[in-house]
Each structure stands twice: as structure tokens, then as C-alpha cells.
Amino acid sequence: xxxxxxxxxxxxxxxxxxxxxxxxxxxxxxxxxxxxxxxxxxxxxxxxxxxxxxxxxxxxxxxxxxxxxxxxxxxxxxxxxxxxxxxxxxxxxxxxxxxxxxxxxxxxxxxxxxxxxxxxxxxxxxxxxxxxxxxxxxxxxxxxxxxxxxxxxxxxxxxxxxxxxxxxxxxxxxxxxxxxxxxxxxxxxxxxxxxxxxxxxxxxxxxxxxxxxxxxxxxxxxxxxxxxxxxxxxxxxxxxxxxxxxxxxxxxxxxxxxxxxxxxxxxxxxxxxxxxxxxxxxxxxxxxxxxxxxxxxxxxxxxxxxxxxxxxxxxxxxxxxxxxxxxxxxxxxxxxxxxxxxxxxxxxxxxxxxxxxxxxxxxxxxxxxxxxxxxxxxxxxxxxxxxxxxxxxxx
Amino acid sequence: xxxxxxxxxxxxxxxxxxxxxxxxxxxxxxxxxxxxxxxxxxxxxxxxxxxxxxxxxxxxxxxxxxxxxxxxxxxxxxxxxxxxxxxxxxxxxxxxxxxxxxxxxxxxxxxxxxxxxxxxxxxxxxxxxxxxxxxxxxxxxxxxxxxxxxxxxxxxxxxxxxxxxxxxxxxxxxxxxxxxxxxxxxxxxxxxxxxxxxxxxxxxxxxxxxxxxxxxxxxxxxxxxxxxxxxxxxxxxxxxxxxxxxxxxxxxxxxxxxxxxxxxxxxxxxxxxxxxxxxxxxxxxxxxxxxxxxxxxxxxxxxxxxxxxxxxxxxxxxxxxxxxxxxxxxxxxxxxxxxxxxxxxxxxxxxxxxxxxxxxxxxxxxxxxxxxxxxxxxxxxxxxxxxxxxxxxxx
Numbered sequence: 001x002x003x004x005x006x007x008x009x010x011x012x013x014x015x016x017x018x019x020x021x022x023x024x025x026x027x028x029x030x031x032x033x034x035x036x037x038x039x040x041x042x043x044x045x046x047x048x049x050x051x052x053x054x055x056x057x058x059x060x061x062x063x064x065x066x067x068x069x070x071x072x073x074x075x076x077x078x079x080x081x082x083x084x085x086x087x088x089x090x091x092x093x094x095x096x097x098x099x100x101x102x103x104x105x106x107x108x109x110x111x112x113x114x115x116x117x118x119x120x121x122x123x124x125x126x127x128x129x130x131x132x133x134x135x136x137x138x139x140x141x142x143x144x145x146x147x148x149x150x151x152x153x154x155x156x157x158x159x160x161x162x163x164x165x166x167x168x169x170x171x172x173x174x175x176x177x178x179x180x181x182x183x184x185x186x187x188x189x190x191x192x193x194x195x196x197x198x199x200x201x202x203x204x205x206x207x208x209x210x211x212x213x214x215x216x217x218x219x220x221x222x223x224x225x226x227x228x229x230x231x232x233x234x235x236x237x238x239x240x241x242x243x244x245x246x247x248x249x250x251x252x253x254x255x256x257x258x259x260x261x262x263x264x265x266x267x268x269x270x271x272x273x274x275x276x277x278x279x280x281x282x283x284x285x286x287x288x289x290x291x292x293x294x295x296x297x298x299x300x301x302x303x304x305x306x307x308x309x310x311x312x313x314x315x316x317x318x319x320x321x322x323x324x325x326x327x328x329x330x331x332x333x334x335x336x337x338x339x340x341x342x343x344x345x346x347x348x349x350x351x352x353x354x355x356x357x358x359x360x361x362x363x364x365x366x367x368x369x370x371x372x373x374x375x376x377x378x379x380x381x382x383x384x385x386x387x388x389x390x391x392x393x394x395x
Numbered sequence: 396x397x398x399x400x401x402x403x404x405x406x407x408x409x410x411x412x413x414x415x416x417x418x419x420x421x422x423x424x425x426x427x428x429x430x431x432x433x434x435x436x437x438x439x440x441x442x443x444x445x446x447x448x449x450x451x452x453x454x455x456x457x458x459x460x461x462x463x464x465x466x467x468x469x470x471x472x473x474x475x476x477x478x479x480x481x482x483x484x485x486x487x488x489x490x491x492x493x494x495x496x497x498x499x500x501x502x503x504x505x506x507x508x509x510x511x512x513x514x515x516x517x518x519x520x521x522x523x524x525x526x527x528x529x530x531x532x533x534x535x536x537x538x539x540x541x542x543x544x545x546x547x548x549x550x551x552x553x554x555x556x557x558x559x560x561x562x563x564x565x566x567x568x569x570x571x572x573x574x575x576x577x578x579x580x581x582x583x584x585x586x587x588x589x590x591x592x593x594x595x596x597x598x599x600x601x602x603x604x605x606x607x608x609x610x611x612x613x614x615x616x617x618x619x620x621x622x623x624x625x626x627x628x629x630x631x632x633x634x635x636x637x638x639x640x641x642x643x644x645x646x647x648x649x650x651x652x653x654x655x656x657x658x659x660x661x662x663x664x665x666x667x668x669x670x671x672x673x674x675x676x677x678x679x680x681x682x683x684x685x686x687x688x689x690x691x692x693x694x695x696x697x698x699x700x701x702x703x704x705x706x707x708x709x710x711x712x713x714x715x716x717x718x719x720x721x722x723x724x725x726x727x728x729x730x731x732x733x734x735x736x737x738x739x740x741x742x743x744x745x746x747x748x749x750x751x752x753x754x755x756x757x758x759x760x761x762x763x764x765x766x767x768x769x770x771x772x773x774x775x776x777x778x779x780x781x782x783x784x785x786x787x788x789x790x
Contacts, residue, residue, distance in 0.1 A: 032599045033785075046754065048589070053749055076685075077576060077589070077615075096589075096685065096751070132749040144754050152760075152784060153603065157596035157687055158753040181472060194443070194472065194491075197552035204427045204548035220472075290471075290491065292552055318789075354448055354527040356491070358553040359441065359539050365547075389547060390428075391789045394713075394782075 004268035007301070007335050010275065013264055014302045019282045021312040022235070024171040028159050031151040033210060034169040035312035040145040044163030045135035050099040053130040057090040057112055057119055058103040064125040067118045074098065090119055099131055106130035138162050148312070170312035175211045176234035177202045180218050180225060180241055180251075181290065197358070198240040198295045202288070205296070206238075208389060209304045210311055226254045229285070235310055237283060238303060241274075241290030251276060251287045260285055268372075270334045271355060272298045291356045297337045297367065300388040308393075317392035321384050322347040328377040331370040339364035342385050365391045399663035402696070402730050405670065408659055409697045414677045416707040417630070419566040423554050426546040428605060429564040430707035435540040439558030440530035445494040448525040452485040452507055452514055453498040459520040462513045469493070485514055494526055501525035533557050543707070565707035570606045571629035572597045575613050575620060575636055575646075576685065592753070593635040593690045597683070600691070601633075603784060604699045605706055621649045624680070630705055632678060633698060636669075636685030646671060646682045655680055663767075665729045666750060667693045686751045692732045692762065695783040703788075712787035716779050717742040723772040726765040734759035737780050760786045 005013075023037040052058065052074075059068070069089045074082065076096035085091060085102035093099065093106060105125045113120040138144045144162050145155060151167065159167060179199035196217055203213045214234065218225050229237060239251055252262060260280035265287075267275045271294030276287030286303055288295040305315035325348040328338065339361035341348045349368060350361035366385040377383055386392075400408075418432040447453065447469075454463070464484045469477065471491035480486060480497035488494065488501060500520045508515045533539045539557050540550060546562065554562060574594035591612055598608045609629065613620050624632060634646055647657060655675035660682075662670045666689030671682030681698055683690040700710035720743045723733065734756035736743045744763060745756035761780040772778055781787075 029595060029599075032603065051749075053751075077579075132751075137748050137752045138754045145757065149758055152757060153596045153599035154687075154691060154753050154757040154759065156599050157592035157691075158757045160590050160592045160595060161687075161753060163590075184472075195555050195558075197555045200424060200555060201548045201552035204424075204551050208427065208548065292549075292556075296549060296552075353532050354446075356448075356527075357532045358549050358556060359533045362540065362547060362549040362553045363544055364549065387789075390785075394786045394789055 004266050004273070004334075005264050007267055007269045010264055010267045010269075010277075011302060011305070014277055014306055015309060015315060017263055017277060017279050017284055018306050018309045021170040021310055022173075023168060025166045025168050026171060028156055028164055028167050031167045031169050032153065032156060034151050034171065036145055036147050036149045036151060036167060037170050037312065038147050038168040039143045040159065040164060040167060042138045042140050042142050042144050042162035042164075045140050046137045046161045047132055047134060050103070050134050051132045052093045052095055052097050052099055052106045053132055054106055054108045055095050056093060056106050056108040056130065057121070058085065058093045058099055058106050059090045059121055059125065060085060060087055060102065061104045061125055061127060062087060063090070063121055065121060065123045067115050067120045070117065070119050074100070090121070103131070104128070170310070173211045173236060173307045173310040174234040175206045175213045175307065176232040176237045177206070177213055177215045178218055178225075178228060178232070178237060178239045179216070180239060181220060184217050197292055198288070198290065201292065201358075202238060202240060202295060202299055205299050205304065205389075206307060209307050211307050220250075222250050222254055225250065226257055229254065229258055232283070235282070235284065236286060236303065236306060238286045238288060238299070240288040240295050252278075255280075255285055255287075268334050269297075270336045272301075272337070273334070275302065277302075292358050293339070293352055293356060293361070296339075296358075300367065300392075301337065301386075304388070304392075313393070318387040318394055319384065320345075320387070321382055324349070324377055324379050324381050324383055326379050328368060328370060328381070328383055330376040331372060331374045333372050335372055336370040338368045338370060340366050340368050340385060342366045342387065342391070347383055347385055365389055399661050399668070399729075400659050402662055402664045405659055405662045405664075405672075406697060406700070409672055409701055410704060410710060412658055412672060412674050412679060413701050413704045416565040416705055418563060420561045420563050421566065423551055423559055423562050426562045426564050427548065427551060429546050429566065431540055431542050431544045431546060431562060432565050432707065433542050433563040434538045435554065435559060435562060437533045437535050437537050437539050437557035437559075440535050441532045441553075441556045442527055442529060445498075445529050446527045447488045447490055447492050447494055447501045448527055449501055449503045450490050451488060451501050451503040451525065452516070453480065453488045453494055453501050454485045454516055454520065455480060455482055455497065456499045456520055456522060457482060458485070458516055460516060460518045462510050462515045465512065465514050469495070485516070498526070499523070565705070568606045568631060568702045568705040569629040570601045570608045570702065571627040571632045572601070572608055572610045573613055573620075573623060573627070573632060573634045574611070575634060576615060579612050592687055593683070593685065596687065596753075597633060597635060597690060597694055600694050600699065600784075601702060604702050606702050615645075617645050617649055620645065621652055624649065624653055627678075630677070630679065631681060631698065631701060633681045633683060633694070635683040635690050650675075650680055650682075663729050664692075665731045667696075667732070668729070670697065672697075687753050688734070688747055688751060688756065691734075691753075695762065695787075696732065699783070699787075708788070713782040713789055714779065715740075715782070716777055719744070719772055719774050719776050719778055721774050723763060723765065723776070723778055725771040726767060726769045728767050730767060731765040733763045733765060735761050735763050735780060737761045737782065737786070742778055742780055760784055
């Protein structure tokens with residue numbers, strides 16, 4: 001296929017076209033699963049006060065081995081101001097409660113003995129035992145989370161603990177999915193009309209990949225398409241043809257009329273040969289084929305890595321090698337990406353009935369890559385795979 | 396720790412307490428990432444008509460080797476009724492277009508030659524070549540997706556293609572997260588008050604696990620707590636103490652007053668010894684410790700597997716073995732679950748500064764399990780881990 005771009009060169013061009021990840025300061029509760037765009041510094045000490053780590057008695061070291069007076073208990077959340085601890089006294093204290101001044105250690109309840117309304121302390125008490133000092137987990141001003149880190153549920157809790165209300169993150173990319181073709185109808189009544197399957201499929205794929213997706217259907221009308229593309233407020237605008245060749249051929253012309261630069265058009269791959277990438281300012285346009293399997297492959301192999309990079313994530317999906325449960329076919333002249341189900345190292349190729357068939361491969365979670373001219377591999381042979389969907393992005 | 400339940404026995408009891416996964420018929424677009432609760436049958440043929448697989452000419456077999464008359468082109472989405480194809484004629488046809496009656500094959504454009512307004516066909520034409528017959532991918536009435544399968548983006552597209560508007564699935568579990576403790580405040584102004592970190596952390600964990608989460612904060616008031624629990628419309632109600640021991644001790648009494656059966660209380664583990672599980676009808680109550688690390692461990696190790704089972708998923712998270720980047724400590728008498736960061740087979744234990752510290756472990760994606768009395772393992776030694784979060788559930 002002289003003249004066509006090879007699939008790896010196309011992926012390199014696609015990733016190189018991605019502008020630097022955007023940044024935003026978002027409420028911490030909206031940051032789950034995003035990547036930190038900057039180091040985060042604590043705005044408050046954690047803990048905010050010297051804190052008891054155990055249920056027990058707050059004591060002075062000099063009282064080790066003595067029997068001392070029991071003062072009023074201090075519970076977690078106790079906001080009353082307590083007298084500094086004097087010699088010969090102890091405060092009963094609960095885990096998490098603030099330690100009053102004068103206290104030098106907390107002695108666990110099981111190391112003490114009640115003795116006629118007083119309490120007997122052990123012979124040896126370690127200084128600062130069972131007290132987390134104010135700021136001991138994180139002091140105000142200290143960096144507690146590094147740029148590039150993932151915001152996990154624990155990050156949210158730690159951040160709230162150190163006083164963060166917002167985090168600076170790479171926000172979710174915005175994707176516009178534009179399905180083109182006058183034959184698309186949500187409830188087709190006339191012959192030749194078909195349901196739009198690509199739009200919902202692509203929206204689901206990009207949502208799974210962490211994007212915010214806006215979806216539209218446009219008929220075979222270059223002016224309407226151009227207006228739609230000019231207005232699309234998104235990082236990436238993904239077009240998918242209906243199945244009409246006429247529509248598809250309009251896309252490069254419409255993009256040029258918008259002033260977009262065509263970065264590539266047509267890739268030496270099967271399915272997905274008509275793939276197109278264009279750029280206008282910071283907006284990227286991806287023209288996907290109308291064939292559903294081709295649209296799926298191109299979305300997984302090219303668009304989702306672009307979205308991952310935009311959101312500050314690594315873009316290489318998980319790959320592996322497994323054993324074929326049934327034969328992989330021989331290939332002809334173009335690189336062939338074949339859907340497969342990979343489970344516990346076992347690889348089942350899901351050959352579609354036709355080039356557009358989604359029914360048979362719908363449980364696939366990986367693509368096999370058959371190089372040009374590759375021989376068939378029998379069942380039991382080993383083969384490499386690249387995961388997509390939830391299986392593609394473990395750390 | 397005689398008398399305390401062992402961690403594996405506690406997990407078995409927790410899973411055994413989960414009622415059968417619920418079922419619901421949901422709009423197909425809302426089913427992404429859910430498990431099918433029943434086989435799905437096609438309500439329409441896919442494709443809905445005999446469909447061209449290539450751009451080319453729709454021809455009769457008897458015209459192989461002849462030069463024939465060219466009729467008006469048929470585009471994808473063409474709804475007009477065409478005359479049956481007569482001998483000596485060919486329809487130019489686009490990929491995806493409906494094939495008129497009388498057509499016996501579609502010949503790809505590159506195998507033909509234009510000849511003075513007519514087209515020359517190849518010598519050999521295979522019957523049905525490049526035609527997907529009506530229902531060829533899936534016939535109406537045929538099962539196209541099996542119970543237990545995951546709804547993927549491709550499942551949504553395939554389902555729309557075969558006429559599905561809804562799917563019968565196991566819906567997202569409903570979880571109520573109830574943080575208890577009068578010391579909890581969203582913007583603490585008085586000393587001793589702390590921010591609620593457990594509520595947002597647990598909500599994020601359960602959302603990541605696919606649940607719909609409703610969150611509440613209740614003060615140290617048994618009546619208010621009982622009213623809240625009685626009213627909670629959820630599959631699983633998760634309580635997390637503040638840090639006050641008083642509050643926590645109220646939970647079993649309040650649950651008994653509601654008529655709930657306590658299935659277990661206290662587990663021989665560190666952190667998370669006070670873990671409690673109760674059941675009332677189909678509702679499950681989980682009492683988590685107020686210590687944030689303990690609440691996290693118990694949520695990952697017990698609650699999320701329960702939620703996965705409720706949603707029809709496998710509940711065993713991903714486990715593996717890796718090489719320690721720094722030493723794992725020796726353990727005393729209770730099973731110790733220690734957060735760690737696992738990356739490419741390398742395991743970094745993230746020892747918290749104190750028993751409640753979330754700052755240091757917030758990038759963890761796995762727990763290490765140190766058995767009672769286990770010796771320290773030096774850096775470079777091998778250790779088993781269990782993933783949590785997004786890393787826990789690859790297929």
C-alpha cells in the first residue's frame with residue numbers, strides 16, 4: 001500500500017498534534033480520577049492539634065509509676081478549653097481527641113489500673129507516646145501531593161484534611177461526537193434508513209475514557225456540517241460518517257473551508273483506512289469511517305490515547321501476550337486489527353460476520369494486530385494483544 | 396486474639412449476606428458498564444435489508460464477462476424503491492446501501508472498467524459476493540447477548556442495531572454513606588472540630604466501584620441516627636464513626652433497636668478491628684471505624700466486593716506478587732493490611748505516619764497482607780498484594 005501512512009506513523013502524528021494538557025482549579029470533590037497539574041501545598045496543619053492516638057490517659061512523664069487524680073474526660077471533637085495538666089493528675093482521653101498543654105504522653109487504658117477513684121500509671125512512659133503532634137502528618141505549607149499524581153478517594157480525604165477546598169488538575173477533555181449522514185434516524189420508518197449506532201458507541205467509549213461528551217447528528221449537507229464544526233466548543237471533534245461515501249468525501253473539503261490543516265488522511269490499516277486527522281488552533285478534528293468496527297478501532301487506537309494525553313495520563317494502553325483459543329487468520333497487504341476477548345491469558349479472536357458487524361465482537365476487550373503478509377496462527381499459538389476499555393489503563 | 400472473627404471468615408459472612416443481584420430494564424444508553432441480567436433477543440434483523448459491503452456494481456451472475464448498462468446510483472440511506480435488476484444492467488452502489496431484488500452479487504469498483512458509458516464486469520463473479528443478507532449479522536428473535544455479559548460501548552451499538560431500546564441489567568447498587576459524630580464540620584471554626592474526610596472518601600470509593608451514593612452527616616444523637624437509618628432507601632447503608640468512641644458504641648444499639656440482625660462485630664485485623672455488619676430484610680448495614688485508614692481498608696476489602704456481587708460482577712479483586720522496593724515490617728498478633736503502591740511489579744509499602752494518616756498512603760493502589768507473627772521482609776523480597784480502585788477489576 002505505497003503512499004498510505006503506516007499505523008504507527010499515524011499514531012505518532014496523532015499524539016504529536018495534541019496540545020499541552022489543559023489545567024483548571026476544580027472543587028476537590030470533582031477531581032476524582034483526574035491527574036494533578038501542580039504540587040499541592042497544605043493550607044492547614046494535619047492534625048490541627050496534638051492528637052491522642054489511643055483511648056487512655058493523658059499524663060506527665062514525671063508521674064510514671066504513681067497513682068494520680070482523674071480529671072474530666074476529653075472526647076473526640078471536644079471544643080472546651082482545658083486547664084493545663086498539673087503534676088499528680090491525668091485526663092481520660094479518647095482516640096482522636098485534642099491533647100491539653102502540659103501532657104507529655106498518652107498511656108493506653110490497658111496499661112493502667114483504677115484504684116479507688118484514682119488511676120495507677122505504668123513505671124515506664126515513653127515521651128510523646130501515642131500523641132500525633134500538630135502538623136505531624138502534614139504541616140501547613142508543606143507539599144502533600146505531587147504534580148502528575150492521580151486523585152484517588154484517599155487523596156480527596158487527605159486534601160480535605162490539610163484544608164484544601166480545590167485542586168489544580170488536568171480537567172476532563174471535551175469531545176464533540178458528530179455523526180453525519182441523512183440515512184441516520186433514531187426510529188427509522190422508511191426503507192434505507194438506519195439507526196445511528198456509531199454516535200452512541202463513540203460517546204460511550206469516550207465517556208469510559210474520562211471525557212465529557214456532547215453528541216450531534218447532522219445530515220448530508222456541507223453547509224450544516226461546516227456550521228456545526230465551526231461552532232463546536234470542544235478539545236476534540238470526532239466525525240463519523242454515516243455509511244454514505246458521498247458524506248464522507250465532504251469532510252476534508254469542509255475542514256479546509258474552515259481553515260483547518262489536514263495532518264493525515266488514509267492509513268494502511270484494516271479496518272479504518274479512511275481515517276483523517278486535522279487541526280485548527282487548539283481544536284483537533286478526527287474523521288472516522290462510518291463502518292462501526294472501523295470507527296471503534298480508530299477511536300480506541302488513536303482518539304482515546306489523544307484524550308489520555310490531553311488529560312495528563314500515560315497514553316500507552318496495557319499490552320500482553322496470550323494463547324489463542326482459536327486460530328488467527330492469515331493477513332494480506334494491510335495491517336489488520338482484529339477484535340478479541342482476552343481472559344486470564346487466553347485469547348479468543350472475535351471475527352466479525354461482515355466488515356461492519358458489531359454483534360459478534362461486542363464482548364471484545366482487546367485488539368490483535370496482524371502484520372501485512374502474516375501467516376495464520378493455529379489455536380494454541382501465542383499472540384500479542386492490546387487492551388481497550390477498562391482493561392487498557394491499569395497503572 | 397481468641398474470640399475475634401478472622402478476616403477471611405468476615406469476608407465470607409459479608410458476601411453470604413448479600414441478597415441476589417437486583418434486576419431492572421433500563422434505557423440502553425444508561426447500561427454502559429453494567430452486567431446483563433438476561434439473554435437479549437434481537438427485535439429486528441441486522442442488517443435490516445440485503446446490504447452492499449463494498450462500493451461497486453450490483454449485478455446478476457449471468458452478466459459476468461459482459462459490458463452492461465449503468466442504472467442510477469444507490470447511496471447508503473437511499474429509501475427509494477428500485478426496479479428489480481434486469482439482465483444486461485448494473486446498479487452503481489455504495490457501501491451500506493440496500494441491494495435491490497434481482498441482484499446476485501456486488502462487484503468491487505476496482506474489478507470493473509468503464510467503457511463508453513457502460514461498465515465491463517469481470518469473468519468470474521462469486522454468488523452473494525460482498526452482500527450481507529438481511530439478518531446476516533443477527534436475525535430477529537435470535538439471542539445476541541448472553542446473561543452475565545458486560546455492556547460495552549460495542550454492546551450498545553450492536554443493541555441499537557438489532558432494535559433494542561432497553562436492556563435487562565443488574566442496576567447500580569444504591570449506597571447511603573452516613574458519617575456520624577458531632578465533631579464533624581465542613582468548615583471547622585471551633586477547636587476540636589474536624590472536617591469530615593471519611594464521608595467524601597467513601598462516597599468516591601463507592602462511586603468508582605459503580606454505585607450510586609447518597610451522603611449524610613449525623614451528630615452524636617442516637618434518635619437522629621436511628622431516624623436516619625430507618626429512612627435510608629439503599630441496598631447498603633455504610634456508617635462511619637467520627638473519631639469519638641462514644642458515637643461508635645451507639646451503632647450496635649441503634650441497629651438492634653431498628654430490628655436489624657448483627658452478623659458480626661469486630662474482626663482480628665489492623666486497622667479496622669471494630670468493623671460491624673448487620674442485616675434487616677434486604678438492607679445491609681456496615682459500621683466502619685472512624686479512623687480514615689481503617690474505613691478505607693474495610694470499604695475496599697469488604698464493602699466493594701459486596702457491591703460488586705450486588706451488581707452481578709465477580710467480587711474477587713486482582714491479586715499479584717511483586718518485589719518490595721523497601722522493607723515490609725514484622726507483624727504482631729493481628730492480620731495487618733498495609734497500603735502500598737504497585738507499579739510494574741514493584742511494590743512500595745506506604746507506611747502511614749500514624750494510624751489515621753492518609754497523606755502518605757494517598758497514592759496507594761493495593762494492600763499488602765501481613766499475617767499474625769510474620770517476620771519482616773527486606774527490600775528486594777517478594778510479597779503478595781491485592782489491588783483496589785481501578786486496578787482491582789480488569790477482566
